[in-house]
Amino acid sequence: MATEEFPLPTEFSPETAQLLRxxxxxxxxxxxxxxxxxxxxxxxxxxxRVQPDLAPGSIRLRLPVxxxxxxxxxxxxxxxxxxxIMPGMTHWNHPGFFxxxxxxxxxxxILAEMLTATLGAQCMSxxxxxxxxxxxxxxxxxxxxxxxxxxxxxxxxxxxxxAATLVALVTARDRFTKFEAPHRVEDLTVYTSPEANxxxxxxxxLAGFPPERIRFVETDEGFAMRPDLLAEMMAEDRExxxxxxxxxxxxGTTSSAAVDPLPEICRICATAGPLKPWVHVxxxxxxxxxxxxxxxxxxxxxDGADSLVxxxxxxxxxxxxxSAYFVRDVPALLRSFSASAHYLAAxxxxxxxxxxxxxxxxxxxxxxxKLWFVLRRYGVKxxxxxxxxxxxxxxxxxxxxxxxxxxxxxxxxxxxxxxxRHHPSGEDDAAALDARNExxxxxxxxxxxxxxxxxxxxxxxxxRLSIGHLTTSEAEVRRAWDLIVETAGRI
Amino acid sequence: MATEEFPLPTEFSPETAQLLRxxxxxxxxxxxxxxxxxxxxxxxxxxxRVQPDLAPGSIRLRLPVxxxxxxxxxxxxxxxxxxxIMPGMTHWNHPGFFxxxxxxxxxxxILAEMLTATLGAQCMSxxxxxxxxxxxxxxxxxxxxxxxxxxxxxxxxxxxxxAATLVALVTARDRFTKFEAPHRVEDLTVYTSPEANxxxxxxxxLAGFPPERIRFVETDEGFAMRPDLLAEMMAEDRExxxxxxxxxxxxGTTSSAAVDPLPEICRICATAGPLKPWVHVxxxxxxxxxxxxxxxxxxxxxDGADSLVxxxxxxxxxxxxxSAYFVRDVPALLRSFSASAHYLAAxxxxxxxxxxxxxxxxxxxxxxxKLWFVLRRYGVKxxxxxxxxxxxxxxxxxxxxxxxxxxxxxxxxxxxxxxxRHHPSGEDDAAALDARNExxxxxxxxxxxxxxxxxxxxxxxxxRLSIGHLTTSEAEVRRAWDLIVETAGRI
Numbered sequence: 001m002a003t004e005e006f007p008l009p010t011e012f013s014p015e016t017a018q019l020l021r022x023x024x025x026x027x028x029x030x031x032x033x034x035x036x037x038x039x040x041x042x043x044x045x046x047x048x049r050v051q052p053d054l055a056p057g058s059i060r061l062r063l064p065v066x067x068x069x070x071x072x073x074x075x076x077x078x079x080x081x082x083x084x085i086m087p088g089m090t091h092w093n094h095p096g097f098f099x100x101x102x103x104x105x106x107x108x109x110i111l112a113e114m115l116t117a118t119l120g121a122q123c124m125s126x127x128x129x130x131x132x133x134x135x136x137x138x139x140x141x142x143x144x145x146x147x148x149x150x151x152x153x154x155x156x157x158x159x160x161x162x163a164a165t166l167v168a169l170v171t172a173r174d175r176f177t178k179f180e181a182p183h184r185v186e187d188l189t190v191y192t193s194p195e196a197n198x199x200x201x202x203x204x205x206l207a208g209f210p211p212e213r214i215r216f217v218e219t220d221e222g223f224a225m226r227p228d229l230l231a232e233m234m235a236e237d238r239e240x241x242x243x244x245x246x247x248x249x250x251x252g253t254t255s256s257a258a259v260d261p262l263p264e265i266c267r268i269c270a271t272a273g274p275l276k277p278w279v280h281v282x283x284x285x286x287x288x289x290x291x292x293x294x295x296x297x298x299x300x301x302x303d304g305a306d307s308l309v310x311x312x313x314x315x316x317x318x319x320x321x322x323s324a325y326f327v328r329d330v331p332a333l334l335r336s337f338s339a340s341a342h343y344l345a346a347x348x349x350x351x352x353x354x355x356x357x358x359x360x361x362x363x364x365x366x367x368x369x370k371l372w373f374v375l376r377r378y379g380v381k382x383x384x385x386x387x388x389x390x391x392x393x394x395x396x397x398x399x400x401x402x403x404x405x406x407x408x409x410x411x412x413x414x415x416x417x418x419x420x421r422h423h424p425s426g427e428d429d430a431a432a433l434d435a436r437n438e439x440x441x442x443x444x445x446x447x448x449x450x451x452x453x454x455x456x457x458x459x460x461x462x463x464r465l466s467i468g469h470l471t472t473s474e475a476e477v478r479r480a481w482d483l484i485v486e487t488a489g490r491i
Numbered sequence: 492m493a494t495e496e497f498p499l500p501t502e503f504s505p506e507t508a509q510l511l512r513x514x515x516x517x518x519x520x521x522x523x524x525x526x527x528x529x530x531x532x533x534x535x536x537x538x539x540r541v542q543p544d545l546a547p548g549s550i551r552l553r554l555p556v557x558x559x560x561x562x563x564x565x566x567x568x569x570x571x572x573x574x575x576i577m578p579g580m581t582h583w584n585h586p587g588f589f590x591x592x593x594x595x596x597x598x599x600x601i602l603a604e605m606l607t608a609t610l611g612a613q614c615m616s617x618x619x620x621x622x623x624x625x626x627x628x629x630x631x632x633x634x635x636x637x638x639x640x641x642x643x644x645x646x647x648x649x650x651x652x653x654a655a656t657l658v659a660l661v662t663a664r665d666r667f668t669k670f671e672a673p674h675r676v677e678d679l680t681v682y683t684s685p686e687a688n689x690x691x692x693x694x695x696x697l698a699g700f701p702p703e704r705i706r707f708v709e710t711d712e713g714f715a716m717r718p719d720l721l722a723e724m725m726a727e728d729r730e731x732x733x734x735x736x737x738x739x740x741x742x743g744t745t746s747s748a749a750v751d752p753l754p755e756i757c758r759i760c761a762t763a764g765p766l767k768p769w770v771h772v773x774x775x776x777x778x779x780x781x782x783x784x785x786x787x788x789x790x791x792x793x794d795g796a797d798s799l800v801x802x803x804x805x806x807x808x809x810x811x812x813x814s815a816y817f818v819r820d821v822p823a824l825l826r827s828f829s830a831s832a833h834y835l836a837a838x839x840x841x842x843x844x845x846x847x848x849x850x851x852x853x854x855x856x857x858x859x860x861k862l863w864f865v866l867r868r869y870g871v872k873x874x875x876x877x878x879x880x881x882x883x884x885x886x887x888x889x890x891x892x893x894x895x896x897x898x899x900x901x902x903x904x905x906x907x908x909x910x911x912r913h914h915p916s917g918e919d920d921a922a923a924l925d926a927r928n929e930x931x932x933x934x935x936x937x938x939x940x941x942x943x944x945x946x947x948x949x950x951x952x953x954x955r956l957s958i959g960h961l962t963t964s965e966a967e968v969r970r971a972w973d974l975i976v977e978t979a980g981r982i
Contacts, residue, residue: 012880019869020877020961027598028530034602035526038609039519052621056843059625067633070870074599077867081606085860088622093611100619103854105611107518108565111525115572117604117810118529120584120596128591130543131579134550142558159650160852162830170697178702185676185699198830199853206661206827206851208676208699211669313854319608320854336697339653339689352547360697360851361651362690363594363804363811369576376568378510379561386511389503470511 019071030074037082038110042093046471049448050094052087059088095469095476096450101254101285102468106317108377112370113319123364125354133352136368142375143312143324146291150303153326156358157367161284162199164309164325165248167337167359169207171327172246172278172306174336181243181275188245189213189237193225193260195253197282204246213242222412223256223457225249227264234272244269246278249305251298252286255455255464256411256419259286259298266304281308284323286415288315289391292384295415315390315415315468316383317374322367325359333358386470390416393467393477400481406488410457416467419457422488434461439491440484447487450480510562521565528573529601533584537962540939541585543578550579586960586967587941592745592776593959597808599868603861604810614855616845624843627859633866634803634815637782641794644817647849648858652775653690655800655816656739658828658850660698662818663737663769663797665827672734672766679736680704680728684716684751686744688773695737704733714747714902714948716740718755725763735760737769740796742789743777746946746955747902747910750777750789757795770796775814777906779806780882783875786906806881806906806959807874808865813858816850824849877961881907884958884968891972897979901948907958910948913979925952927982934978941971 062084092103121129123136140155158164169190176183190204194216204214215237217230234244247269249260262281269277281302287310289295302308307327312318327333338357356362375383391414398413401420408423421437438461441454455464463484467477553575583594612620614627631646649655660681667674681695685707695705706728708721725735738760740751753772760768772793778801780786793799798818803809818824829848847853866874882905889904892911899914912928929952932945946955954975958968 012876012883016873016876016880017964019873022533022598022962024530024534027533027601028526030598030602031526031529031605032523034605035519035522038522038605039515041609042513042518043515051618054621056617056621057625059622060629063626063629065629065632066636067866068870069872071873072867072870074602074868077599077864078602081860085622085626088620088625089610089612090618090620091610092613092619100613103611103613105608107513107521108568110518110605110608111521111565111569113608114522114525114529114601114605117596117601117608118532119580119582120594120810121580122583122591122594122811126547127542127581128583129579129581130545130547131550131576134548134579135554135576138551138554138556141556145557160854162853163851166851173699197853202828202830208664319611320613320856321852337693339693360654360657361812362653362688363651365811369572373568375558376563377565379559379563381560382507382510382562385503385507389507392503471513473508 045091045093046095048091048094050096050451051090051445051448053446053448054088059084093469095471096480097469098465098467098480099451099453101314101466103314103320104317104470105319106374106470108373109317109319109370112373116366116369119366121366123366124356124362126352129366132366132368133355135372136355139368139371139375140324144326146380147299148296149326152328154330155324155326156355158323158325158359159321160323161282161309161311162203163360164323165200165280165282166203166206167325168278168280168307169203169246171332171336173207173209175278175332176243176245176275179335183243186210187242189215189242190246191215191217191230191233191244192248193217193219193250195219195223195255195258196248196250197254197284200248200282223253223258225260227261227268230265231268234268238273244272244277246280248280248282251281251283252415256457257286257414257417262301262305266301270304279305281305283308283310285311285314289387289415291380292387312371317378317470318371322371390467390472393472393474394418397465397477397481410460410462418465419455419462421460421462437461437463440488443487443491444484449483536582536584537586539582539585541587541942542581542936542939544937544939545579550575584960586962587971588960589956589958589971590942590944592805592957594805594811595808595961596810597865597961599864600808600810600861603864607857607860610857612857614857615847615853617843620857623857623859624846626863627846630859630862630866631815635817637871638790639787640817643819645821646815646817647846649814649816649850650812651814652773652800652802653694654851655814656691656771656773657694657697658816659769659771659798660694660737662823662827664698664700666769666823667734667736667766670826674734677701678732678734680706680733681737682706682708682721682724682735683739684708684710684741686710686714686746686749687739687741688745688775691739691773714744714749716751718752718759721756722759725759729764735763735768737771739771739773742772742774743906747948748777748905748908753792753796757792761795772796772799774799774801776802776805780878780906782871783878803862808869808961809862813862881958881963884963884965885909887965888956888968888972901951901953909956910946910953912951912953928952928954930982931979934982935975940974
């Protein structure tokens, strides 16, 4: 027995024991102090630079290369957090953050995260925290109701849309290689558009689909997948002896929020072979908008799809991570993702879900709590009003762009996302326009006042302004536009 | 343009705007109230039932089937949290929680989670939060230093060991199917032991290895993988034209904390073919113990391994999720996991890591902060003292078991994990012993005073008591043992 060869020191001093046993009064004091900082931060985040102005590696240089041997006081750690870490943060909840997509936090969600961290419960199976499992069932049903998903979809929280899409593609792969048909994975094809999120092609590779079998179906001038080309490519692939196994359609692409034509895609898949390709809908960002009756069209056709993911942690005021994955064929999911072992066996199986069997990680945080807090604190109507307002602000900005002769809009403004570029009259050299707009973005981001993430649309370098933070008002958007116009005129 | 067909209501009332704009004073009040609850909970968690006594589905019945249309006051939500959710929680930080493996929270870690939730930063690339990326580099270097990992391992935080093992197996698969050799995945074999965590075989299936190519190498009487059998199986597979692609060795198995013989495994792999199989070490639980000089032997041979995972969120006082993945061949990892797209391009690439390219999810929480808080607040020496004390308590319990004629130990006690069963003299019917011990576990768990997760060892139903919570003292272990003896005598 190894421990006999290596006798253990048994010293466990009273001081060590005391340091380890949580001092409730001390924790209370420190937590209240942290709350004061949190409140102050939320109140003043708009006064900070959105993004720090730092050379890569400069924070690291300020930190020791080895951990301390002895305990340090919490006050010193919190002081370093404020002076070393904070100046190096990009503030995703800054009202001038118009980059990527929003990653909202909100007071009820933060309160829930405080409770989740305190409970530290593992939500891998029902028995390891029954209330967490059942609240996840309930909140997923609430979301399905809000999205007006057709009967037959069951929801589960995944950490991210990238992981959820991987889950969908693995389930699809297994359907075509193991369970419903014994094809070789080398013969399977996956279809998506070049405008899909980069994680889709990555997920297809991770699921083991050969890279040369990942087909990018060209888009129309509005950056949505062309169903006629999808049908053609599928037919050609079938003729070549290949087997179409999955299509990932996007509702709200990352670059320009384009919506792939789901009804046509599903119709094509319904007749694409003896075994229908799995249709997964990546609505990571824009899915939230589908809780608006006038925006529900973006999920039209979902009754022909097999799975759908959207991120309440983007535009629905829930802290990251909280990705809602809805799937029709739960037995197929469990077939691919269940992990059974005796130490995990439990008598309730079949009655309530063990969510460790519904995704990649065995361990899971209690993420339903923040979703529940947010949905109740705001209610559906306020969330709808917020989404409408953000969409209105995007259309307003689009109108300002259209009215300005020196600017050019590069895509339809949808879901608060506006893509455009500076295009002074007379300047028509493509490379020069790209360079000019790249300088513009860099200059805007360097200002520390706003943050934009550029993209390319139809080969053109594009500014991309994404509106979706709960505090973003017309005044903020106006300020951003004025800054863009002013900066463009200067460079 | 779709929005023209569906004119949006523009109503965004001042009341709605006010509700959405965080009221800092209200948040401060509510957060302080939540802190009071948190402190009180941490102080009284030991007085609660470890596990609720509830029928599956009973919490769900108490919740409405649809979300509220209108906002609800935070006070009502917090009240429901206390009265509906709390009675349905299993308390992983209860001092009587001896189930699974520990999933510690600790005051410094909870404080860090409060800050992380407030910042809501996305840590997918350096620029999206520079300080988070650089702190992740630094804290991973601290952990590598603590584990005395050989030069050449680079660390990155993954969410769970299950996901980290999937990352390892996908990287290994791609090495053998794409980059270093163009084998077909159907011809690849993966080796692990039947005592490996259930997630290992699941991960191998998810990575696309054919289920019939996942080899379970039998263990010795101490439940560690037999290297002689591994060598035999590999040789047979090679003779059959198959290609050994990966071995997952466990340092601290889930059932009994057995340690697979890593030096021999690595030696076998070094000569196992023209391309060495990828050796991944799953030290999810026991890896923390390797920061003790006298326990470092569990990682002996790691210089021959390709990757290693251990979970600071288990036994190192860091809130879930925080899984430390160390990998030698970073270019191979990036080859499999990088997702490149223009909107993600950034000028610093190559200088600092973009961790979205180091794992499955694109989005990532700021998890290095809690690790930093914990390592600094306790320091290496206190963490070492705690681990030693837990190991001592396990050996103490093992001694009590050994001294008791009615009980029988079923495995070496290691890392605070003790496996044993009630075995009254004269009762030697295997099925009767299993039934007796199953009744014992059920009765103990139903008491609400302690929680054990049973397992099977060598075909025998075994009690399994896992010590590792920061508050667990000798008195707690004594109380648990007394309860076990008393209950066993009664049933």
